[in-house]
Amino acid sequence: MIQLKTIEELRLMRESAQLVSKTLGMLAKEIKPGITTLHLDNLGGEFIRDHGGEPAFLGMYGFPKNLCISPNAEVVHGIPNDKPLIEGDILSVDCGVYMNGFYGDHAYSFEVGEVAPETKKLLQITKESLYKGIEQCVRGKRVGDISNAIQEYCEKHGYGVVRELVGHGLGRKMHEDPQVPNYGRKGSGKVLKDGIALAIEPMVNLGTEKVKFHDDGWTVTSLDNSPSAHFEHDVCIINGKPVLLSTFKYIYEALGIVSDEEKPFTIDF
Numbered sequence: 154m155i156q157l158k159t160i161e162e163l164r165l166m167r168e169s170a171q172l173v174s175k176t177l178g179m180l181a182k183e184i185k186p187g188i189t190t191l192h193l194d195n196l197g198g199e200f201i202r203d204h205g206g207e208p209a210f211l212g213m214y215g216f217p218k219n220l221c222i223s224p225n226a227e228v229v230h231g232i233p234n235d236k237p238l239i240e241g242d243i244l245s246v247d248c249g250v251y252m253n254g255f256y257g258d259h260a261y262s263f264e265v266g267e268v269a270p271e272t273k274k275l276l277q278i279t280k281e282s283l284y285k286g287i288e289q290c291v292r293g294k295r296v297g298d299i300s301n302a303i304q305e306y307c308e309k310h311g312y313g314v315v316r317e318l319v320g321h322g323l324g325r326k327m328h329e330d331p332q333v334p335n336y337g338r339k340g341s342g343k344v345l346k347d348g349i350a351l352a353i354e355p356m357v358n359l360g361t362e363k364v365k366f367h368d369d370g371w372t373v374t375s376l377d378n379s380p381s382a383h384f385e386h387d388v389c390i391i392n393g394k395p396v397l398l399s400t401f402k403y404i405y406e407a408l409g410i411v412s413d414e415e416k417p418f419t420i421d422f
Contacts, residue, residue, distance in 0.1 A: 155329070163391070176201055189234065223244070226381055279312075282307050297342040312359060321352050358379050397419055
């Protein structure tokens with residue numbers, strides 16, 4: 154059953170989501186060749202605790218670290234380790250926070266130094282597809298409208314849209330109804346209503362959409378070892394329209410990126 158939130162609850166969720174956003178912004182300054190993902194994980198966990206939250210992923214379903222950090226062909230759920238990053242890597246950092254009784258959960262795929270042009274384009278198109286999905290997060294539409302918008306945009310560019318992993322509802326639990334796949338039919342799935350809160354998260358491969366689940370019980374890679382991109386926002390519906398709870402603005406400030414992509418989905422409430 155979908156748990157619709159009040160405005161007061163959505164404000165609390167926004168605080169949790171914004172702490173995730175600030176954590177990702179802090180990490181954006183640290184991601185460079187020679188840094189280990191374990192170092193990033195330690196920084197992220199410390200930052201979250203120092204700002205009044207708890208790292209939501211630590212211990213969830215038995216996960217051993219604060220953050221899911223997934224380089225290159227790793228799609229999601231990468232376990233931080235002591236292997237240094239190198240020039241040309243890409244790095245999905247997925248962060249969760251529990252604070253004020255609610256979860257925040259979103260992700261960004263970073264470039265490590267200069268990356269190959271085809272990989273840079275994969276990141277660009279995957280992030281653009283996230284906003285294509287968010288545009289469909291409108292009262293009276295259905296989950297399948299979000300899913301289809303993401304799928305069509307990515308497949309138009311020849312990319313593989315991962316099937317086995319999906320976005321989800323968000324709230325007092327990290328994973329709530331409904332599931333939000335990144336592929337599907339228009340007009341299918343649950344009806345979207347005011348007060349719904351979703352974690353929308355395209356996971357897109359440069360090559361095949363097929364993935365491999367590894368023996369550690371967590372790591373998921375593209376089956377052909379092609380690069381994989383992952384972007385995620387927390388979104389709700391207020392007065393019939395999509396509103397972002399999370400933001401990439403702290404990342405952009407750290408990296409010197411100018412963007413107005415979030416403007417249509419940003420309101421004060």
